[in-house]
Amino acid sequence: MRLFGKTTLSEFLGDNVVWRNLEPADPRLPGLSAAWREMGLEGPRVPRKAEPGYARAIVHLLRQAQALAAPGTGLSRLLYVGDTRLLDGTAYQNILEASGWPGLAFIAAEKLAEPPRMTREGSIFVANRWALLGDFVREAERAGLPLAPGTALVLDLDKTTFGARGRNDGAVDRARVDGVRETVADLLGPGFDQAAFDRAYGELNQPAYHAFTADNQDYLAYICVAIGAGMIAFDELLREVEAGRLRDFAGFLQAVEAQAERAEPRLAALHREIAARVAAGDPTPFKAFRRREYLATVARLGQLPDDAPPEVRLREEILITEEVREVALAARERGVLLFGLSDKPDEASTPTLEQAAAGMQPLHRVPTHAFGA
Ligand SMILES: [Mg+2]
Structure with missing residues (x-):
């Protein structure tokens, strides 16, 4: 594993990001407070990640984002990357149910003391190395879920796309x-x-x-x-x-x-x-x-010099997971729709109006180092 340069989540996600309130960073995408009826929800209450309503909202947002990015090409497949078997696994299964798409999920938590292993539970691959994401993508390709137009790649953000579980x-x-x-x-x-x-x-x-x-x-x-x-x-x-x-x-x-x-x-x-x-x-x-x-999180993004010792960096700095970044960049290149989900409260993820006026950015636009295999 090694250090890569500084970048941002928006390098591959653009503004296709939602925090807990399900209001997309891209202002062209109507969020939950405006579009809960179209999302098939009963009211404007924000559903939590494991609830079926959360998946309905996400599927709606994925379709809207796809209509903006590639009009005329509908979504027909799902790939999901996360770090928690129960929460991400449930959200993923609910998205499959709400959309009717076939899909596969990759759930990882790094355990370097164990030999590398990826096991399959139904359509969920559970791995003990983030570096096994490449193998997962090849499995998905063989299963008819390629990185190609019509595929949605949903990335959990917290402890997956940055702050990789078991590593950072x-x-x-x-x-x-x-x-x-x-x-x-x-x-x-x-x-x-x-x-x-x-x-x-x-x-x-x-x-x-x-x-x-x-x-x-x-x-x-x-x-x-x-x-x-x-x-x-x-x-x-x-x-x-x-x-x-x-x-x-x-x-x-x-x-x-x-x-x-x-x-x-x-x-x-x-x-x-x-x-x-x-x-x-x-x-x-x-x-x-x-x-x-929010301020404390921004303070831990990209704050260390390039020559900081790796063990200090992994403990102190919140890093972009290089393995996820590389797959995301390849997916973007091949016309896949990328979308990032965070369970962080919006107040912990985005600047106030005054902070924004002073140049502060939401977390997906704050530069930090990428690190990984
Ligand atoms: Mg997570």
């Missing part, structure tokens, strides 16, 4: 934790205790607490704010969760409400804002945190 995914997580830490530090000011934050975040981020946190980073970030601000003691929180008296984030908001009202005005206002968004069903209610996550 830690850098993606580090950017998110940077975002949480900077948000909490900013809100607490001089009262911020880094060691106490690391202890609380490290403990509550574990799967044992997923029933309480719903594995939701917005919730976790606010819980860390509340602990740091003294609305609830960390030990008491753990006892209450253990005893089953604190079951979920809504219960947590209630439990600290009286303390939050007595906190300084900025924290009291934040508590009210988050409580209102949670009550309205917003799964990413901590907007300030997601804005910080």
